[in-house]
Amino acid sequence: MNVNEPAHRRARLTVAYDGAHFHGFAINDGVRTVAGVLTEALSLIARTPIEITGAGRTDAGVHAWDQVVSCDVPIDVDIDGLARRLTKMCAPGVVVRDVRWATDPDFDARFSAIWRRYRYTVLNDPTPDPFLAPTSWHVASPLNLALMHLACDPLVGEHDFSAFCRKPKLSREQIERGDPGPSLVRRVTLAQWSEHQSDHGARILRFEVQANAFCHQMVRSIVGCLVDVGLGRLSPGDVSGILRSRDRTAAGTVAPPQGLTLWQVGYPEAPAGKAAGSANGS
Numbered sequence: 612m613n614v615n616e617p618a619h620r621r622a623r624l625t626v627a628y629d630g631a632h633f634h635g636f637a638i639n640d641g642v643r644t645v646a647g648v649l650t651e652a653l654s655l656i657a658r659t660p661i662e663i664t665g666a667g668r669t670d671a672g673v674h675a676w677d678q679v680v681s682c683d684v685p686i687d688v689d690i691d692g693l694a695r696r697l698t699k700m701c702a703p704g705v706v707v708r709d710v711r712w713a714t715d716p717d718f719d720a721r722f723s724a725i726w727r728r729y730r731y732t733v734l735n736d737p738t739p740d741p742f743l744a745p746t747s748w749h750v751a752s753p754l755n756l757a758l759m760h761l762a763c764d765p766l767v768g769e770h771d772f773s774a775f776c777r778k779p780k781l782s783r784e785q786i787e788r789g790d791p792g793p794s795l796v797r798r799v800t801l802a803q804w805s806e807h808q809s810d811h812g813a814r815i816l817r818f819e820v821q822a823n824a825f826c827h828q829m830v831r832s833i834v835g836c837l838v839d840v841g842l843g844r845l846s847p848g849d850v851s852g853i854l855r856s857r858d859r860t861a862a863g864t865v866a867p868p869q870g871l872t873l874w875q876v877g878y879p880e881a882p883a884g885k886a887a888g889s890a891n892g893s
Contacts, residue, residue: 621716624680624697625651625664625709630673631745631869632704637668645669645705649680652700656693657684666720666876669726669829672868674746677875680722681713726800726877729819729830732870733838743809743851748834748870754816754841756806761847762840763802765854766820766833771796773857775833776826798823804837819874830871835864851867 626649634642638650646663653661668674678724690710697707715723732747734740739749773795809815817869825864838851839845845863853861 618685619683620686620715621718622682622684622693623713623720623754624682624694624707624709626678626680626705627676628674628705629703629745630675631670632671633671633718634663635669635671635673635780636675636678645675645678648701648705649697649707652697653682655700656696657688659685664720667825667873668722669871669873670868672870673821673873674869675873678873679720679724679876679878684819706871710766717870720832720876723878724876725872725879727823727825728801728819728875728877730735730823730872731818731820731830731834731866732872733816733818734809734813739812740811740813743813743815744870746872747815748838748867750842752842754838755843756804756841758843758847759804759816759837759841761851762837762845763804764847765851766802769796769798770854771857772826772829772854773793774853774859774862775829775836776859777828777832778836778859795826797825797829802833807809818890828865831866831868833872834866836858836862838866839863882889 626645628645632643633645633648636645638646643874646665650661652664653663654880663682665681665721667675669675669678674753676863690712694707694765697710698705701707721831733754734743734744734747734749735754770779776795778795798821799822801819803819805819807818809813818837820833821828836845836850840847
């Protein structure tokens, strides 16, 4: 090996997981998390401590199909066999769909991302479906999809989403110096509903939203608000007022976590090299 060659190299992983098995993505002492399981498995394979970065910090119970992870691993690790080995160690809760060397040595799964897309699934049928229960929100009353479409319009664009976000906790020092905390302004480029049918003929409503970034509980709060519109509790015009209010209590219902999936993460350009199992390009 060339003495000038680095001992480690940046790797990029595409990961899917069932959030029901975990207390969120980020490492959290004392509880089982996706990052914790992945870090442990990677460190065992590499025989050295590994630190990972994820594109999105999904909450407890939230799933992912296209979570992107970056980390530095020893260059002598078999990169072609790493996805298979990690999946064998972490399945069924976590599946590593693809592993490759990052073409950019400075690639960062979180900070290199330019957009994320989330998908939320609602089972809108009088009868629950035990096979869909782990990945959807069952709403028994009929939803007016036309009104829910209209209610999406005010969300698109750059706005302060304080009304739909759980505000970060501030330290005592931040409070004392009057620090307002991080900005909750986000740029949403897509917000839309589509209708489908389950294998058993039930009505499935799917919400997809894409933005440069998301704040805590933003998607679930938006979905809860839009479902309230579909139920007739709010009008489509109310959404614009709620957004402008920046009042967290105005948004109402927060949708449950199990219906939410981190669906895709986009980067400035498609990576070269081995073909991905992901469309990278929420």
